[in-house]
Amino acid sequence: MAIDINNVPPSSTQVSELGTQRGGNPAQTEKAPEKPSTPSQAADQVSLTPAAQQLRHLEKQIADQPVVDTQKVSAVKEALANGSFEIDPTRIAGKMMSLERALGDMS
Numbered sequence: 001m002a003i004d005i006n007n008v009p010p011s012s013t014q015v016s017e018l019g020t021q022r023g024g025n026p027a028q029t030e031k032a033p034e035k036p037s038t039p040s041q042a043a044d045q046v047s048l049t050p051a052a053q054q055l056r057h058l059e060k061q062i063a064d065q066p067v068v069d070t071q072k073v074s075a076v077k078e079a080l081a082n083g084s085f086e087i088d089p090t091r092i093a094g095k096m097m098s099l100e101r102a103l104g105d106m107s
Contacts, residue, residue, distance in 0.1 A: 048056070079085035 076085065
């Protein structure tokens with residue numbers, strides 16, 4: 001059975017899996033005739049849905065943001081250094097409970 005791949009007809013020389021031509025002679029490397037490269041008649045097009053466009057825009061905005069808020073880090077460092085950093089255990093407990101509820105809703 002012949003297979004037409006890229007409009008190149010099958011060659012008359014058949015090669016076995018071991019790399020020898022049928023008949024026992026070592027296979028010579030044959031190059032298939034190359035087609036001249038011509039520009040395609042119809043250009044490929046890709047269109048993104050509005051949701052994909054919005055996602056791409058948001059990804060770009062996030063990529064442009066710094067990883068760390070340096071102003072907040074320096075403010076916390078200063079507050080820790082001078083002893084004015086306040087810890088609110090009630091707020092921390094509330095945030096932990098909110099996280100537990102959110103994780104419980106996921107399962």
